Amino acid sequence: MDPLYDVAVVGYGPTGLTAASLLGRLGHRVVVCERWPGLYGLPRLTHIDDETARTVQAAGDVDEALRDSSLCQYLWLNGKGETLVRIPADPRGPMGYPDHISMYQPDVESAIDKRLRGYGTVDVRQGWAVTGLDQDVEAVTLRLRGWNSDGACADGPHDEVRARYVIAADGSRSGIRELLGVERQDLGFNEPWVNIDTEWLRPQPPEFAYGTQYCDPARGHMTINIGTTRQRFEFALLPGETREEMTSPETAWRLLREYHDLGPGDVRITRQLVYGFEARIATRWRTGRVFLTGDAAHTMPPYLGQGACSGLRDATNLAWKLHLVLGGRASDALLDTYESERRPHVTAITHAAIGLGKVANTHDVEAAAARDAAFFAGKVPPPPPFPSLTHGVLRQGTDAPVGTLTPQGRIRLADGRTGRFDDLTGYGFALVAAENPATALGPERLARLERLGCAVVALDTVDDLDGRHREYLQLLGAVAYLARPDFVLFGTATDRTDLAALVDDLDAALSGTVGAAV
Template identity: 90%
Template structure:
C-alpha cells in the first residue's frame, strides 16, 4: 500500500525547501519530489530581505546560511552615471537582520536541506519527476517517473506517492500547474537579459561591493555583489540580438570588458544564461488539495528583489495553516485564506517591480532624458511601502496596524538562555505582553493558547536586550500583541481587560467559530 504523507512538496528550490522544512519542524510527514538529482548549486537569486532571513532562521541554521553575505546598498544611475535612486544598506532592520542582504543561494539552500533532513519526518526524493496526479476526497496521488538528467526527460522507473495536500513549488514552468489546467494572467512585461555570474580572482573592488542598476538607454545593465567573493552582471538583450549570440562566451567577455574593464585575470565566469523577465500570476492558486506557490503561482521582474522573497512568504503562510488543518485545530476553509492573503500582496509588489523595470528598460534616448530630469529634480515619489495583509486571519474592528510585520529582537529568559526571540519561543504564534498575562487570561485561555502552540513572552519577566519589543508595544499603544507564525500582526490588546478578547478572537479566527462561542 502506498504510504500516506501529510504533505507532498513538488520542487526543491527556495520555496519548496522552506515549506518542507517548516512542516517537518512541526512534526508532519512530508515527501519532496524533485526531478533534478541534487541541489542546484549555483545562485539564481542574490538578494533577500530581513523578513525572508527570519524565515531562513526558522527553516535552517541562519548563521550558516548567511555566512558569506553582506548588507546590500542599491544604487540606480543613468547613462551618465548620475544617481537617480539611492537605497541605503540599513545594517539591521526590525527583524534583526539587514533590510537588504546580498547572499549566496547555495549556502541558504544547503543550510535548510541539512536542517530538514535531521527531522526524520521529511522524505526527500530527488531524481523523480511528477508526471500525473489524481485527487479524491481524502488525498492526492502523484505519479512519478525517474528523471534522466542527461536526456532531460522522465524515462526512468515509475512510482507514486500519496499525500493529504500538495504544495506545487516547481517553478515558472510548473508541471503541476499544467496538469491542473490553471492559466496565468500576463501583466505585459517581457524582457530578455543576459546573466553572468562570476567569482573574483582578486579582492573585490570597493565599487562592486553594492548593487548598481545602470539605466542607460543604449543598453541597460546591472551588477550586484554576491556576498564578498562573487559578483553578478546582467545586460539587456537589445532588438536584433539573439539568445544564441548573447549566450556565447565571447559575448560575455566583450560586455564585461566594455562596461566594467574586467577580463579573465579579474573574474572567473561560473554561470552564463539568457533570462526572460516576465510578470505573470496564476488565475487560481488552489485546486482542491493542491496549492501553487512561488514561481508556479507568480513571477515578477527582478528589479525589486522580491521574487524569491515572495515565494518564501507563500511557504510560511501555507505551512502554519496546513499544520492547523492537519492537526484538527482549524477547518479546511482556513486554507482558502492563503490565496486571499497572498494574492493582493504579491500583485502589488509585481506592479511595483514592473514600474522599476520600465525605468531600467527605457531604450528611447528622449524618454530616458525626460525620466532622468524628473528623478534629478525630485519629482518622482519614492516607491510605496510594502502593503499589509488586508483580509484573512486578522483581528478585525480595531485601529491597530494588523497585517503588518512584527519585530524580532534578542531576549534573555529567566533561566539565563538568551538569543533571538524566535529561537527561544519556537515556530508558532507568539503573545508578547508588557506584564505577565497569567492572571488576566486565566487557566482556560492559557490552555487554549497552549493547544494552539502559542508562546507567551512577558517583558517584566524576561530581559528585552535591545528594547525592540517594548518599544514596539509603546508604538502600538498596547499592553500586548499577538504575532502569527509568519510574523504578521494578528492583533493587539489595548489594556489588560482586552487580553482575553484578543485570545478569544484568535481562537475564533482559527476555528471558524464566532467569537464568544465555546469551542
C-alpha cells in the same frame, strides 16, 4: 505505494525547501519530489530582506545560510552615470537582520536541506519527476518517473506517492500548474537579459560591493554583489541579438570588458544564460488539495529583489495553516485564506517591480532624458509603502496596524538562555505582553493558547536585550500583541480586559474563517 503522507512538496528550490522544513519541524510527514538529483548549486537569487532571513532562521541554520553575505545597498544611475535613486541598507532591520542582504543561494539551500533531513519526518526524493496527479476527497496521488538531464525516462523506474495535500513549488514552468490546467495572467512585462555570474580572482573592488542598475537607453545593464566573493552582471538584449550569441563566452568577456573593464585575470565566469524577465500571476492558486507557491504562482521582474522573498512568504503562510488543519484544530476552509491573503500582497509588489523595470528598460533616448529630468526635479513620487495584509486571519475593528510585521530582537530568559526571540520561543504563534498575562487570561484561555502552540512571553520576566519588543509595545500603545507564525501582527490588547478579548478574537477569527473553533 508508500503510506499516506501529510504533505507532498513538488520542487526543491528555496520555496519548496522552506515549506518542507517548516512542516517537518512541526512534526508532519512530508515527501519532497524533485526532478534534479541534487541541489542546484548555483545562485539564481542574490538578494533577500530581513523578513526572509527570519524565515530562513525558522527553516535552517541562518548563520550557516548567511555565512557569505553582506549588506546590499542599491544605486540607480542614468546613462551618464548620474544618480537617479539611492536605496540604502539598514544593518539593523526590524527582524534582527539587515533589510537588504546580498547572499549566496547555495549556502541557504544547503543549510535548510541539512536541517530538514535531521527531523526524521521528511522523505526527500531527488531524481524523480511528477508526470501525473489524481485527487479525491481524501488525498492526492502523484505519479513519478525517474528523471535525468534528458527528461523523464519513459522506460525508467516509476512510483506513486499519496499525500493529503500538495504544495507545488516547481518554478515558473510548473508541471503541476500545467497538469491542473491553470492559466496565468500576463501583466505585460517581458524583457530578455543575459545573466553572467562570476567569482572574483582578487579582492572585490569597493565599487562592486553593492548593487548598481544602469538605466542606459543604449543598453540597460546592472551588477550586484553576491556576498563578498562573487559578482553578478546582467545586460539587456538589444534588437537582433540572439540567445545563442549572448550565451557565448566571447560575448560575456566583450561585455565585461566594455562596461566594467574586467577580464579573465579579474573574474572567473561560473554561469551564463539568458533570462526572460516577466510578470505573470496564476489565475488560481488552489485546486482542491493542491496549492501553487513561489514562481509556480507568480513571477515578477527582479528590480525589487522580491521574487524569492515572495515565495518564502507563500511557504510560511501556508505551512502554519496546513499545520492547524492537519492537526484537526481547524477545518480545510482555513486554507482558502492562503490565496486571499497572499495574492493582493504579491500583486502589489509585482506592480511596483514592473514600475522600476520600466525605468530600467527605457530604450528611447528622448523618453530617458524626460525620465532623468523628472527624477532630478523631484517629480517622481517615492515608491508606495510595502504592502501589508488587509484581510484574512486578522483581528478586526481596532486601530492597531494588523497585517503588518512584528519585530524580532534578542532576549535572555529567566534560565539564562540568550538568543534571538524566535530561537527561544519556537515557530508558532506568540503572545508578547508587558507583564505576566496569566491572571488576565485565566487557565482556560491559556490552555487554548497552548493547544494552538502559542508561546506566551511576559517581558517583565525576560531581558529584552535590544529593547525592540518593549519599544514595539510602546509604539502600538498596547499592553500585549499577538503575532502569527509568519510574523504578521494578528492584533493588540490595550488593557488587561482587552487581553482576554484578544485571545477570544483569535478563536473567532479562525472560527469565522474555518467554521470550527480551535
